[in-house]
Amino acid sequence: MSLEIIYSIKYSIPALFQRTESAVIIAARDIYNEATSTPDHAHRLKWAQYTNVNSSVSTIYFMWSLAMNSTIQAAVEADPSGETVTDNDIQFVVSSSLPQVLDDFKANPPPGFNSTP
Numbered sequence: 001m002s003l004e005i006i007y008s009i010k011y012s013i014p015a016l017f018q019r020t021e022s023a024v025i026i027a028a029r030d031i032y033n034e035a036t037s038t039p040d041h042a043h044r045l046k047w048a049q050y051t052n053v054n055s056s057v058s059t060i061y062f063m064w065s066l067a068m069n070s071t072i073q074a075a076v077e078a079d080p081s082g083e084t085v086t087d088n089d090i091q092f093v094v095s096s097s098l099p100q101v102l103d104d105f106k107a108n109p110p111p112g113f114n115s116t117p
Contacts, residue, residue, distance in 0.1 A: 001074075006073065023058060023087070025055055072090075
């Protein structure tokens with residue numbers, strides 16, 4: 001895959017960012033609805049709360065994962081508009097990347113935000 005396509009997915013296709021932001025909000029909603037007995041639920045809930053207010057910021061943390069996904073790369077190579085990227089592929093990348101994003105959020109909360117439950 002060309003580096004240009006990878007960069008384009010990350011920075012130049014607004015529709016992919018917008019759709020990824022929707023997928024991130026779905027992930028946050030799923031955390032709100034999970035059992036409180038879910039491991040590390042308190043920190044997960046803090047991320048979901050932050051994301052509901054700062055969804056555009058939270059989405060940035062998923063965009064490299066989206067850009068590095070070979071299925072999404074192939075779809076953008078075939079159609080540079082990104083229109084052929086499926087919602088399911090975007091949601092898969094967000095769901096697969098969520099554990100790392102949550103770990104990063106816990107270790108490095110955004111400035112001025114206390115992620116301690």
